[in-house]
Amino acid sequence: MDSLLRHMVNMTGHRDHAMLDIAVISALQELAGATQTRVLSIATLLGQTVICSRAVIRAGAAAHIEAQADPHLSGESLAAYPELRDCLARRHPLAERIGADGACTIWLPIWIGEQADSCLEIVHSTPLRSGSDKMQVINGIVSVYRNFQNLLDYSERDALTGLRNRKTFDEELIKMLQSTSGQALSAPPGQERRGAHDTEKQWLAAIDVDHFKLVNDKFGHLYGDEVLILIANLLQSSFRAQDRVFRFGGEEFVVLLRSTCLADAQKVIERFRNNVANYHFPQVGAVTVSVGFVSISARDAPVVTLGHADQALYYAKSHGRNQSCHYNQLVASGQLTVVASNDTAEFF
8 A cells, every 4th residue: 555655646746748657657567567567659640540659667677768759750550459449449448468478468548538649558477357456556547647647738738729838839849859850950041952842851830810919909809819719720620630739828829840841841831821811700700820930950949940930920920911931941032131140030
C-alpha cells in the first residue's frame, strides 16, 4: 500500500505530459511486475493510423522518454498491432496478446470521450487474470492517469476556442526545432537551393483576423467571440491532422505545419484562407484573414522564426489583407529586406 500511495503522489505531482508518462510507467512496472511498460501515441497521418512510443521502461533499466516521440515522424502502422486495432475500433478498454513463449502484452487505450490518442502497453512474463489484484491495481493507475492527463490537457487549451494555447505553442515549437536539427539547414533568405520548393520542411504560419475590432465595435463582443470560435473550427477542418493549431489571444492564431514542401504548405494555407472568405458568419456576414508564414530552421531561435512570420503577416495586412505571404519569397523579391543587426525587416 505504501508503494502504491507513493506512486500516486508522484503521478499527481507533475505538471507536464512527459513527466506524467514517466511516472505512470514507473508505477506500472513496479506494481505489476512487468518486463516492459510503454506509453504510446496514437495519431492519424494521411488517413493511416500510426503508433509511436513516447516513453519506455524495461526491467532493470531506468524509464526514459523516447528520442523521437512523434508519431508523424517515426510511427508504425496500427496494422502491426491487430489486437489494439480491433480494441480501438470497438471502443474496448483493453486488448491482449499471448505470445508463443507465454508472455502477455496488454494494451490499455486512454479514452477521453470518444477519442484515444494515448495508450499504455504492459508486457508481463505470464498472463494477467481479469479481476486479479494486479489487474485491479493496473486499472486504478490507468484511471488516475487518464483523469490527470485530462486535467493537464484542459490547462493547455484556450478556454474560448478549445485550441492549444500559447504555453503549448512554445513547447511544440521547441520540439519541432529539435526535430529539424539533424536535417540540412535551409538556405539563407532569398538564396534558395536547387529543388528547395520540393524539399519537405516544417512551417510556421501567423494568422490575424482582418478588421476584427470593427466586428466587436459594430456587433458586440458576443458575436466577436462567435467569429473566433467559428474560425477556430475552420482552422481545424482546413489544416491537416498532423498540423498543430494555437490561439495566441485576441484575434491572433498560429499554425505549425509538419513536414511538407513549400507548394503544399501554400496550398493548405490558401485552402484555409478561402474557407474563411467564403464562409457566412451569422449576423456578421463576411470575414477575412491575413497570413504570414515562414519555414522553420534549426539555426534560428524561436523568437526569430515567429518574428519572420509576423513580418510577413504585417506585409499582408498592409498590402490589401485577405492574402497569405511567404517571408522568404518577400525577401527574395526585394519587398522585404532583413536588417542583420536586429533581425527586423523594413518595407519598401
